[in-house]
Amino acid sequence: MEDVVxxxxxxxxxxxxxGDEDAFMTLVDKYGPLMxxxxxxxxxxxxVAEEVVQEAWLGVLQGLDRFEGRSSLKxxxxxxxxxxxxxxxxxxxxxxxxxSLVSDGGEDEPAVDPDRFFGSDHPMYPGGWAxxxxxxxxxxxxxxxxxxxxxxxxxxxxxxxxxxxxVIVLRDVEGWDPEEVAxxxxxxxxxxxxxxxxxxxxxxxxxxxxxxxxxx
Amino acid sequence: xxxxxxxxxxxxSCREVVEIVTAYLEDALSPEQRSRxxxxxxxxxxxxxxIEQVRTTRxxxxxxxxxxxLRPDRDALxxxxxxxxxxx
Numbered sequence: 001m002e003d004v005v006x007x008x009x010x011x012x013x014x015x016x017x018x019g020d021e022d023a024f025m026t027l028v029d030k031y032g033p034l035m036x037x038x039x040x041x042x043x044x045x046x047x048v049a050e051e052v053v054q055e056a057w058l059g060v061l062q063g064l065d066r067f068e069g070r071s072s073l074k075x076x077x078x079x080x081x082x083x084x085x086x087x088x089x090x091x092x093x094x095x096x097x098x099x100s101l102v103s104d105g106g107e108d109e110p111a112v113d114p115d116r117f118f119g120s121d122h123p124m125y126p127g128g129w130a131x132x133x134x135x136x137x138x139x140x141x142x143x144x145x146x147x148x149x150x151x152x153x154x155x156x157x158x159x160x161x162x163x164x165x166x167v168i169v170l171r172d173v174e175g176w177d178p179e180e181v182a183x184x185x186x187x188x189x190x191x192x193x194x195x196x197x198x199x200x201x202x203x204x205x206x207x208x209x210x211x212x213x214x215x216x
Numbered sequence: 217x218x219x220x221x222x223x224x225x226x227x228x229s230c231r232e233v234v235e236i237v238t239a240y241l242e243d244a245l246s247p248e249q250r251s252r253x254x255x256x257x258x259x260x261x262x263x264x265x266x267i268e269q270v271r272t273t274r275x276x277x278x279x280x281x282x283x284x285x286l287r288p289d290r291d292a293l294x295x296x297x298x299x300x301x302x303x304x
Contacts, residue, residue: 021298028290028293050292054296061296110234125224127231128230132265144272153273153277157280175278200270201238
């Protein structure tokens with residue numbers, strides 16, 4: 001089953017294979033920011049993230065001859081940087097408290113605090129909202145998009161476990177398709193969705209706390 | 217729907233709705249689950265609000281990071297490229 005995709009970067013890829021420096025720098029400008037962002041989901045400092053991106057580009061250059069176009073160039077590059085960043089992040093993490101790592105696992109992480117729902121034995125509303133969300137519908141757009149709100153969103157994303165960050169960045173920030181993300185990050189469609197679900201649920205929860213004025 | 221029985225729109229509880237929101241938005245539910253979810257959302261304003269908030273969250277995630285200027289060190293990458301070419 002040869003599944004060769006039509007790659008928008010085909011021309012750049014050909015030039016890069018021929019050793020064209022301009023083609024390389026064009027790709028650096030095109031995908032570098034995203035690569036850096038993905039690296040930063042795994043490692044703690046900008047300096048280390050820069051190193052990860054440099055290692056990843058070297059990996060791209062070294063692997064060019066083996067790249068067969070089974071995925072797009074974009075997906076392939078992302079996969080390389082995500083792998084390097086993960087390895088580097090794991091190495092760093094050995095000297096970091098374990099608590100910051102464990103929440104990525106498969107254990108239950110409810111999207112909403114279970115205490116906000118009635119119990120399943122409630123006579124009227126089993127499993128219904130006991131404390132429903134306040135409406136955001138009347139919130140003016142200026143408040144939604146205020147610098148302070150966006151700062152809350154960035155902080156909430158930065159707090160997520162690395163794999164959730166990767167998925168929410170690629171899906172919601174970069175607008176990638178679920179299939180592309182699953183391919184780039186070596187995830188099944190189901191796992192991709194679970195990670196996205198947890199990420200969005202937590203960021204929504206943080207926003208809610210902020211809008212309700214409970215958060216500091 | 218009568219006043220004397222429990223109210224569970226679409227046969228899905230609100231607590232379940234918040235866990236399948238993403239699958240719903242991704243169009244990954246079975247046709248039957250999807251139709252039950254629609255029924256629930258039509259009858260349950262808090263869940264309809266919840267799903268709107270998830271959509272807003274998605275939009276804000278994009279807005280929040282779009283303005284971040286993250287440019288990797290071009291000079292360092294140029295060096296990587298040149299050294300690679302020399303070595304190959």
